[in-house]
Amino acid sequence: MRTVLTACGIKVVLPWQMLWTERPFFMGVWNIIVASARVVGYNGVYMMRGEETRLMQQQVVDELVARARQARKNAYAPYSHFRVGAALLTRNGHIYTGCNVENVSFGATICAERAAVLAAVSAGERAFAALALAAGEDVTPCGMCRQVLAEFSKDGALPIYCAGPEQVRVFTLAELLPRAFDSFQAEDAE
Numbered sequence: 001m002r003t004v005l006t007a008c009g010i011k012v013v014l015p016w017q018m019l020w021t022e023r024p025f026f027m028g029v030w031n032i033i034v035a036s037a038r039v040v041g042y043n044g045v046y047m048m049r050g051e052e053t054r055l056m057q058q059q060v061v062d063e064l065v066a067r068a069r070q071a072r073k074n075a076y077a078p079y080s081h082f083r084v085g086a087a088l089l090t091r092n093g094h095i096y097t098g099c100n101v102e103n104v105s106f107g108a109t110i111c112a113e114r115a116a117v118l119a120a121v122s123a124g125e126r127a128f129a130a131l132a133l134a135a136g137e138d139v140t141p142c143g144m145c146r147q148v149l150a151e152f153s154k155d156g157a158l159p160i161y162c163a164g165p166e167q168v169r170v171f172t173l174a175e176l177l178p179r180a181f182d183s184f185q186a187e188d189a190e
């Protein structure tokens with residue numbers, strides 16, 4: 001009896017006993033496959049988890065910035081003409097994008113970063129790995145967006161890639177929003 005293993009289009013035929021006698025080898029291969037699957041999101045986006053988000057691969061950053069720049073094209077900014085796009089990478093490997101949507105009342109305007117957060121949360125996502133924003137000049141998220149991001153990054157470790165026309169700067173949320181307002185004690189009703 002023979003066992004057929006297929007991986008990456010390569011077919012390997014082995015006596016089935018080898019699966020047992022050589023199990024340390026196969027377990028090693030399996031562990032590499034599992035570890036790789038964790039690093040490579042199933043939509044093809046490379047990502048890291050937990051603390052390693054700070055060490056995000058350049059390929060991930062490039063993809064995220066590209067998606068932010070793409071989203072920027074949809075910006076609705078007839079009043080300021082200041083167009084911004086954002087791309088939010090979740091720990092599940094999904095990317096949600098947003099753009100700024102202005103309003104004649106100004107106060108009803110929403111930023112690209114918050115638009116991306118709302119899209120992600122509306123889809124059931126709450127664990128974020130990184131955010132990229134793209135604008136026509138070097139900017140960082142506004143205070144309101146920083147506070148909204150802090151709701152989902154209690155430790156402030158979320159990396160934020162700020163892409164201008166020529167450079168991409170990276171900050172952690174904690175750097176942009178130190179001493180964030182993140183909890184309060186509800187008072188008894190009087």
Ligand SMILES: [Zn+2]
Binds near residue numbers: 111146
């Ligand atoms: Zn904002």
